[in-house]
Amino acid sequence: MTGLASRSRPEVPAPGSVGPPRRPYTLGVSTATDLDPTARARDILGVSRLTNSALTGWLHGLPGVDQVGCEARAAALSTRSIKTTSKAWAIDTAISMIDLTTLEGADTPGKVRGLATRALVPDPSDLSTPSPAAVCVYGDMVPFAREVIGDRGVNIAAVATAFPSGRASRAVKLADTRDAVENGADEIDMVIDRGAFLAGDYLSVFREIAETKEACGDARLKVIMETGELVTYDNVRRASWLSMLAGGDFIKTSTGKISPAATLPVTLVMLEAVRDWRDATGEMVGVKPAGGIRTSKDAIKFLVTVSEVAGEDWLTNEWFRFGASSLLNDLVLQRQKMTTGAYSGADYVADDAPSGY
Amino acid sequence: MSARVDVRKTYKLYIGGKFPRSESGRSYEVMAAPSGRRATPRFLANAAMGSRKDARDAVVAARKAQPGWAGATAYNRGQVLYRVAEVMEGRRAQLVQDVRDSEGLTPARAEAVVSAAIDRWVWYAGWSDKYAQVLGGLNPVAGPYFDISAPEPTGVVAVLAPQASSLLGLVSVVAPVVVSGNTCVVLASEDRPLPAIDLAECLATSDVPGGVVNVVTGRTAEVAPWLASHRDVNAIDLTGAAGADGVEWGDLELAAADNLKRVLRPGGSGTEAVEPDFEATPDLGRMTAFLETKTVWHPKGR
Numbered sequence: 001m002t003g004l005a006s007r008s009r010p011e012v013p014a015p016g017s018v019g020p021p022r023r024p025y026t027l028g029v030s031t032a033t034d035l036d037p038t039a040r041a042r043d044i045l046g047v048s049r050l051t052n053s054a055l056t057g058w059l060h061g062l063p064g065v066d067q068v069g070c071e072a073r074a075a076a077l078s079t080r081s082i083k084t085t086s087k088a089w090a091i092d093t094a095i096s097m098i099d100l101t102t103l104e105g106a107d108t109p110g111k112v113r114g115l116a117t118r119a120l121v122p123d124p125s126d127l128s129t130p131s132p133a134a135v136c137v138y139g140d141m142v143p144f145a146r147e148v149i150g151d152r153g154v155n156i157a158a159v160a161t162a163f164p165s166g167r168a169s170r171a172v173k174l175a176d177t178r179d180a181v182e183n184g185a186d187e188i189d190m191v192i193d194r195g196a197f198l199a200g201d202y203l204s205v206f207r208e209i210a211e212t213k214e215a216c217g218d219a220r221l222k223v224i225m226e227t228g229e230l231v232t233y234d235n236v237r238r239a240s241w242l243s244m245l246a247g248g249d250f251i252k253t254s255t256g257k258i259s260p261a262a263t264l265p266v267t268l269v270m271l272e273a274v275r276d277w278r279d280a281t282g283e284m285v286g287v288k289p290a291g292g293i294r295t296s297k298d299a300i301k302f303l304v305t306v307s308e309v310a311g312e313d314w315l316t317n318e319w320f321r322f323g324a325s326s327l328l329n330d331l332v333l334q335r336q337k338m339t340t341g342a343y344s345g346a347d348y349v350a351d352d353a354p355s356g357y
Numbered sequence: 358m359s360a361r362v363d364v365r366k367t368y369k370l371y372i373g374g375k376f377p378r379s380e381s382g383r384s385y386e387v388m389a390a391p392s393g394r395r396a397t398p399r400f401l402a403n404a405a406m407g408s409r410k411d412a413r414d415a416v417v418a419a420r421k422a423q424p425g426w427a428g429a430t431a432y433n434r435g436q437v438l439y440r441v442a443e444v445m446e447g448r449r450a451q452l453v454q455d456v457r458d459s460e461g462l463t464p465a466r467a468e469a470v471v472s473a474a475i476d477r478w479v480w481y482a483g484w485s486d487k488y489a490q491v492l493g494g495l496n497p498v499a500g501p502y503f504d505i506s507a508p509e510p511t512g513v514v515a516v517l518a519p520q521a522s523s524l525l526g527l528v529s530v531v532a533p534v535v536v537s538g539n540t541c542v543v544l545a546s547e548d549r550p551l552p553a554i555d556l557a558e559c560l561a562t563s564d565v566p567g568g569v570v571n572v573v574t575g576r577t578a579e580v581a582p583w584l585a586s587h588r589d590v591n592a593i594d595l596t597g598a599a600g601a602d603g604v605e606w607g608d609l610e611l612a613a614a615d616n617l618k619r620v621l622r623p624g625g626s627g628t629e630a631v632e633p634d635f636e637a638t639p640d641l642g643r644m645t646a647f648l649e650t651k652t653v654w655h656p657k658g659r
Contacts, residue, residue, distance in 0.1 A: 342615065343413050345420070345589020 037210040037247045044245065044281070052203040059202060059242060065233035065269055074264040077308055078301040087300070091335050094299040094327075095122060097317040098132035099157055099288065101325050103164075103256065109144040112137050116148035118350055123332045125348065126339060132328060133317035134187060138163070139180030146184045157222070158185035161212060164226075164255035166191035170208060177215040188212070189222040189323075191255060192239065194229045202242055209246035222288055222321075223248035227266045228258040236266055240273035250286035256323060261291025264301060271309040287314065290323025296334040299327060368404045368550070370411055370574060371557035373418030374567015379575070381408040387551060390461030401458055404550045407575035409583040412542060415571035416589055419513045419540040422568025427510045427538030431486035438482035438536060440563040445475045445556070452524060452555050459523045459549035473636065474525040481532035481644075488537060488644055496652070503655040508648040510538035511619055515584035517577060517597030519632050523549035526635045527556060530596050533643035535569055542571045542590070544581060547601060550574035578603035585612040592619035592647050599623045599630035606630050621646045 038050050047054045082090055100119050102111060116135050123129040134155035135145050145156045158180035162168035168176075177188055190212045196204045213221045223243040227236050243251050251270055254261040267289045274285045287310070293299055299322060306314050314320045329349045336344040368387075369376040378384075383406035388398040405411075426434070445452065449471055457467040489508055496504040514534045519526030523546045534541045545553035557572045573580060577597060581604060585593055593613050598606035606623050613620050621643070625631030 340588075342586035342588055342612075343416065343583065345416075345587070348588060 037206075037213065037245075041206070041245050050203070050206075052201060055202040055206060055242070056200065059238040062234075062237055062241060065237055067233055070233060070268060071265045074268050074305065077268075077305045078264060080301075080304045082300050082304070088335075088338055090300045090303050091296060091331050091338070092130050093315065094296070094303060094322065095331050095335075096130040096133060097321050098328055098331075099134045099136040099290070099321050099323045100132045100328055101136040101256065101290070101323050103136070103138060103159060107138060107141055109141070112141045112144040113148050114350075116145045116154070118328070119154045120149065120152060122328060123335065123349070126336070129332065129335060133321055136187075136189060136323060139176060139183060139185065142180060142183035142185050155186040156184065157187035157189055158183070159189045159191075159224075159255075161190040161208075163189070163191050163224075164257040166193050166226075167195070170211070173208065174211060174215045177212050181215070181217055181219050185219055187220045187222060188216050189224055189252060191224045191226060192243065194226055197230070197235075197239060197242075202238075205239075205242060206246045209243060209248055213247040220249040221247070222250035222252045222286075224252045224255055224290075226255055226258060227253045227262075228260045233265065233269050236269045237273055240270050241277070244273070244277045244283075244285050248285065250288050250321070252288040252290055252321075252323065254289075254291040254323075256291035259292070262289030262293055262323070264305060267302060268305055268309055271306060271314070274314070275310045284313070284319060286319040286321065288321040288323055290321075293322055293324050294326050295330050296327075299331065366402065368402050368554045368574070370405050370407055370415075371554070371561065371570070371572040372411065372415045372568075373421070373571065374561060376557070376561070377411075379405040379407050380410045380414070381406065383408070383575075385575070387459075387548070389458045390549075392461035399458075402551060404554070404574045407544075407573035407580055409580060411573050411575070412544075412580050412583050413587070415542040415573055416513060416515075416584070416587055418568040418571055419542050420589055422566055423510075423513055423538075423540045426535070426540055426566060426569045429538070431489065434536065434538065435482050435485035437564045438485065438532070439479060441559055441565060442475050442478045442482065444559040444563045445471075445478065448555065448559055449475075452552065455551040455555050456524050459546075459551055460521070470525050474528045477525065477528050477635075477639075478532050480639075481536045484533075484641075484644065485536050488641065488648075491641070492645060492648065493650070498654075501657045503657050504652065505655065506650050506652045508537065508645075509651050511647045511649055512539060512591035513589065514539045514541045514647050515587070515590045515593040516541050516543045517581055517584075517593070517595055517601070518543050518545050518553060519596050519635070520546045520548065520577075520600040521632050522635045524552040524556070526596075526632070527553055529635045529639060530594055530643065531556075531570060533639070534594070534647050535565075537644055537648055539592075539647050540569045540571075542573065542584060544577055544584065544597060545572055545574045546597065547575070547577045577601040581609055582612060585609040585618075586615060588616045590616075590618060592621070594621040594643075594646070595623045595630070596621070596632070597623075599625065599632040619647065 042050050045054055045058050102115050119132050119135045131154050134157045136157040137145055139158040139160055142156055142158050160177040160180045161173035192205050225239040230236050240251050253266055270287050274287055278284055306320055332349050333344045369378050384403040385406045387401045387404045389401050452471045453467045456470055493507040498504040516530050553572050560570050595606045595609055598604045610620050623630035624633040
C-alpha cells in the first residue's frame with residue numbers, strides 16, 4: 001500500500017474500505033516508466049505484435065458513449081448546491097488544483113515572472129490562500145519561472161511537441177520536449193497528433209506518446225487530446241485509453257486554443273476512462289480539463305463530477321488539475337467574499353489582462 | 358361574446374440590459390397608494406423581490422458597462438440621454454398611470470409630475486457636454502506648466518432611489534449619476550417600484566447601453582447593506598434611506614467606509630433622514646458628488 005493512500009487527503013478513506021467492493025487491483029503510481037510501453041500494450045491487448053490493426057480493434061471495441069445520457073448526467077451533476085464550509089473547501093481545493101497558465105505569443109519574461117509570483121502568493125491580502133499546483137508556460141519560459149519559484153513547491157509545467165497544433169516531425173517534437181525538461185520543467189504537456197488520430201493511425205499516436213514519455217525522464221507527462229477537434233465522445237474515449245496505454249500520467253482535454261475546450265461531458269467521459277483504467281490495470285492516471293473554465297461555479301461543478309464519477313481519490317492536485325488563467329481570480333474573489341462577508345471586486349485581485357507593454 | 362382575458366404584466370428586474378426575474382424566484386405584492394374613499398388597499402402588481410445576488414449581478418453588469426459609457430464622447434452621452442426623454446414622452450400614458458397608482462395623485466397632478474420628470478431628464482442630459490467646463494479649468498501655477506483639472510466619473514454608483522417620489526425623485530437621482538459617465542445600480546422604492554420598471558423599459562428601448570442603469574426592486578433593508586459593503590462599488594447615494602423600513606443610513610455609511618466609497622448622505626439633519634423636495638430646480642450637487650477631479654501638469658515650453 002505505497003503511494004496512493006499516503007498521497008490522498010487524510011480524511012479520505014483508503015479505496016476499498018467503503019462503498020461497494022471493487023475489483024482487486026494493486027495500488028501504486030503509474031508504473032508505465034518501469035516497463036517498455038510497447039511490451040505492456042501487447043500484454044494488455046493480448047497480442048504478440050503491436051500493430052495498428054490490433055490497436056484499432058482494441059480501441060473500437062470500447063463501448064460507445066451514450067451522448068444524450070452523458071450530457072444529461074453532466075447537466076444533472078452541475079445542479080448540485082455547494083454551500084458554506086463545503087464551498088470553502090471546494091474553493092481552496094480548486095485553487096490548489098490550478099495550473100496557472102500563460103501560453104501567448106506575446107509572453108515576456110516579465111509576464112512569466114509575474115505569473116510565477118502570483119502562484120506563490122495568489123492573494124497578498126490573505127496569505128492563507130493556497131498556491132496553485134503549477135504554472136504552465138512555453139518551454140523557453142521555464143527558466144524565468146524557475147528564477148521566481150525556485151523549489152518552493154509550485155511545479156513548473158511546459159507545453160511541448162509543437163504546441164498547440166502538434167504539426168512537426170517526431171524529431172522536432174522530441175527535441176522540444178527534451179529542451180523543456182533540460183530547462184527544468186517538472187511536468188510536460190504534450191499534444192497528440194490529431195491528424196494521425198483522426199486518420200486512424202493510432203500506432204503513430206501511441207509511439208509518439210511513448211517516445212515523448214521517455215524523453216520526459218522524471219517529468220510527469222500530460223497528454224493533450226484537443227477534444228474540440230476529436231468531434232465525438234467515442235473518439236474522446238478512444239484517445240483517453242490510447243494515451244493511458246502509451247504511458248501518459250495525465251490526460252488533458254485541450255490546448256485552450258480551440259473552442260469548445262473543456263466541457264463537462266467531455267471531462268466526464270475522461271473521468272470514466274481513468275476510473276476504468278484503474279480497475280483494469282491498478283494504475284492511476286490524472287485528468288486535466290483546460291480552457292474555458294473561468295468561474296468558481298464552473299470549477300465546483302467539475303469537482304462534483306470528479307467525486308461522483310472517478311471517486312474521491314482524484315480530488316487532489318496530484319490527480320486532477322484545472323488548466324486556467326482567469327479562474328484563479330474568480331476563486332480568490334469568492335474566497336474574499338467568504339472571509340470578509342462583503343462582495344469583492346476586480347480592484348482587489350491581480351490584473352492579469354495582457355498589459356500591452 | 359366573452360370578455361377578453363387580461364394580459365397582465367410581469368414586473369421584473371433590469372440588469373445588464375435584460376429583464377430577468379429575481380434569482381431567488383421571489384416576488385412581492387405592490388399595492389396602490391390609498392386614495393379617495395377606498396378602505397382596503399388595491400392590488401397593483403407582483404414585483405420581483407430582488408436579493409443580494411441580484412444586486413451582485415447588477416454590480417457586475419454595471420462594472421462591465423462603465424468603461425464604454427465613460428469612454429463615449431460627452432456629446433454622444435447627451436444625445437443618448439435625450440433620446441431617453443423622447444421615449445419617456447412616448448410612454449407618457451403608462452408613466453402617468455403608474456405614478457398615479459403608486460403615489461395616489463390626481464390625474465392632473467400625475468401629468469405634472471411626469472412632465473417634470475421628463476424635463477428633469479432633459480435638463481441633466483444637457484449638462485453632459487457642459488459640466489466639464491464649469492467644474493474643470495486651467496489652474497494658475499507658479500511654474501512653467503499648464504495645469505489642467507478635469508472632472509471624471511467615479512465609476513459604479515449604488516443608488517437608493519427615493520421612497521416617496523417614485524418617478525420625479527428617481528429621475529432626479531439617476532440622471533446626474535449617469536450623465537458624467539458613471540454606471541449605476543438603482544435600488545427602487547420599496548413600496549412604489551412600478552415607475553422604476555417603467556423607466557427601465559424606457560432605458561431599454563432607447564440607446565443607453567445595457568448595464569449603464571440597472572434596476573433592482575425589493576426590500577431596501579435587505580439589499581442596501583450588500584451594496585454598501587460591496588467593494589466593487591465606488592460610491593453610494595443614500596437618498597432612499599429616508600422613509601425606508603429598517604434602514605439606518607449611518608450603518609450603511611459605516612459599511613461604505615470599508616473601501617472608502619463616496620457617500621451622498623440623505624437629506625435632513627442628524628440621524629433623521631428626510632426625503633428632499635424634488636420639485637425644485639436642482640443645482641450641480643448631485644453631479645459633483647460622483648465626480649473625481651483629475652489634475653494634469655503639462656510642461657510649457659519657453
